[in-house]
Amino acid sequence: MFVAQFFSAIAFAVMFPFLPRYVNSLNSIFGLNKTFLIGAVYSAQAITTTIFSPIWGALADRFGKKLMLLRSLFAGAMVMLLIAFADSAEMLLLLRAIQGMITGVAAASNALVASVVPKERSGYAMGVMSVAVLLGVSIGPLLGGIVADSYGYKVAFFLTASLLFFAALLVLFGIKAKDSTKVEENKKIRIIKDWKALFSAKAVSLLYFLRFLSWLGRTTIVPYLPLFLATIVLDEKRLNTATGLLLAVSAATATLSSIYFGRLGDRIGHKKVLIFSSAFVAAAFLPQYWIESYFGLLVFQALAGVFLGGVLPTISALLNKLIKQGEEGSAYGFDSSIIALARALSPMFGALIVFLGGFRMIFIFTAVLFIFTSILAYWKLPETKK
Numbered sequence: 001m002f003v004a005q006f007f008s009a010i011a012f013a014v015m016f017p018f019l020p021r022y023v024n025s026l027n028s029i030f031g032l033n034k035t036f037l038i039g040a041v042y043s044a045q046a047i048t049t050t051i052f053s054p055i056w057g058a059l060a061d062r063f064g065k066k067l068m069l070l071r072s073l074f075a076g077a078m079v080m081l082l083i084a085f086a087d088s089a090e091m092l093l094l095l096r097a098i099q100g101m102i103t104g105v106a107a108a109s110n111a112l113v114a115s116v117v118p119k120e121r122s123g124y125a126m127g128v129m130s131v132a133v134l135l136g137v138s139i140g141p142l143l144g145g146i147v148a149d150s151y152g153y154k155v156a157f158f159l160t161a162s163l164l165f166f167a168a169l170l171v172l173f174g175i176k177a178k179d180s181t182k183v184e185e186n187k188k189i190r191i192i193k194d195w196k197a198l199f200s201a202k203a204v205s206l207l208y209f210l211r212f213l214s215w216l217g218r219t220t221i222v223p224y225l226p227l228f229l230a231t232i233v234l235d236e237k238r239l240n241t242a243t244g245l246l247l248a249v250s251a252a253t254a255t256l257s258s259i260y261f262g263r264l265g266d267r268i269g270h271k272k273v274l275i276f277s278s279a280f281v282a283a284a285f286l287p288q289y290w291i292e293s294y295f296g297l298l299v300f301q302a303l304a305g306v307f308l309g310g311v312l313p314t315i316s317a318l319l320n321k322l323i324k325q326g327e328e329g330s331a332y333g334f335d336s337s338i339i340a341l342a343r344a345l346s347p348m349f350g351a352l353i354v355f356l357g358g359f360r361m362i363f364i365f366t367a368v369l370f371i372f373t374s375i376l377a378y379w380k381l382p383e384t385k386k
Contacts, residue, residue: 001113001175002132004167008073008105009136011080011163013251014144014156016137017243020226022153026089037089039347041096042223048100049340054195056104057333060111065329066175069108073168076103077161084157100340105167106133107336111328112175114320123270123317127262130313131255134305138251145244149237198330204322206380208338210373211315214278215342217285217369218308220350221362222247228359232294242294249298250305257309262317270314270321271381277310278374285370288363311373318381 015022020038028037060068079099086092110129117125147156199205221228226243265273284304291297316335323331353361 001109001171002128004069004073004170004174005106005109005129005132006136007163007167007170008076008109009133010140010143011076011136011160011167012105013137013140013247014147014160014163016141016222016247017145017226017240018148018153018156020223021240022148023089023092025153026086026092028089030090032089034089037093038223039351041089041093042347043344044093044097045100046340046342046344048097049104050100050337050344052101053104053107053337053340054330054333057107057111057329057331057336058195060108060329060333061326062329065108065112065115066171068329069105069112069171070168072103072105072108073164073171076105077164077168079103080157080161080164084154084161104333104336105164106339107332108329110316110335111332114316114332115325115328117320119321121266122320123262123264123266123313124259125262126313126316126320127259130258130262130309130316134251134255134258134309134312138248138255141244141247141251142241143244145240145242148240195330195334198323198327198334202322203380203382204319204331206376207315207319207322208334210274210376210381211335211338212342213369213373213376214308214311214315215339216346216349217281217366217373219343219346220353220366223347224350224354224359224362229294231359232292232297246294246298246301250301250308253302253305254309254312257306258313261310262313264310265314265317269383270318271377271383273310274314274318274377274381275374277307277314278370278377280307281311282367282370282374285363286367289360311370 019041023038023041024034028034056068056072076099079095079102083092083095083099086095109132110126113125113129114122143159144156147159225246226239229243229246230239261273261277281304284300284307288297288300291300316332319331319335320328349365350362353365357364
């Protein structure tokens with residue numbers, strides 16, 4: 001599962017550094033504003049993921065988490081292949097919406113793993129899965145930037161489709177574990193009943209809100225990062241690579257720290273890890289408002305990544321500790337939906353912040369969100385068994 005998650009994370013991250021420029025390279029059938037289309041292309045996938053992830057998660061609890069994972073991987077490979085042949089920005093927008101509707105790899109992977117690991121090892125297990133995602137996200141943008149600069153955008157999407165197809169084959173033939181599917185109720189898909197049971201668990205709603213805040217903070221800068229870097233990186237021919245490297249460094253440092261923080265949470269309590277990690281992420285983002293050099297930005301993004309490795313898997317581990325056995329699909333389906341909602345809203349927040357205060361105000365906004373996350377975790381989260 002680690003390897004499958006790793007390759008799928010690379011695949012979906014390949015487009016991060018060049019997606020805004022890819023939108024600019026396409027014609028608009030209806031003559032729409034390109035800035036609007038860039039935001040819409042990011043938001044469309046996130047909005048449909050928000051709507052459909054809880055449904056796929058509930059179906060995973062009924063019909064099998066491996067089946068839902070295979071669906072998301074094969075569907076993702078097909079959509080990415082079609083994106084390579086998009087001949088207009090509107091077609092790209094439609095395909096991105098379909099992508100969000102039928103994929104959801106990370107949620108399906110986490111649900112499958114959470115359904116088979118002991119609860120007391122949740123931090124370590126979610127840390128390992130976070131490493132797979134973060135390692136893939138650290139390699140994907142750099143690889144995507146290099147491929148896009150060297151061979152063009154279409155080849156980058158061909159690469160994405162191939163990686164997802166390989167991950168699907170790996171899961172199909174390599175995963176034998178039986179997950180906690182509710183076999184006795186397969187013929188009666190009581191999705192609403194499952195959702196009510198999930199949200200009746202103590203602090204689950206709060207965890208989803210903390211997840212929303214952390215992902216909103218993490219992703220608000222992403223759509224505007226290439227445009228911001230254009231003001232401090234002089235070589236425009238290597239702008240995609242520079243963007244990819246910045247995203248890669250942050251993800252790489254989060255990768256190195258996430259297993260450590262996951263295991264630390266198993267020992268001392270995940271609440272403590274979440275409180276301090278969120279506070280230090282805020283402390284790493286705040287100075288970026290004043291930084292004028294690419295290298296300085298790289299250093300503080302790397303530092304922020306270290307403590308992000310303590311935020312992301314910790315919330316996943318806390319969620320697994322608070323839910324009942326057999327609810328993993330619904331729980332991580334909603335988790336994916338919350339993440340997608342944050343990604344859907346982040347371009348809008350980013351646009352508003354840039355309009356009011358410029359690109360650099362996004363760093364202040366991110367710092368404030370993580371400070372608020374730390375305070376809420378300290379004030380409202382219950383202690384969990386160590």
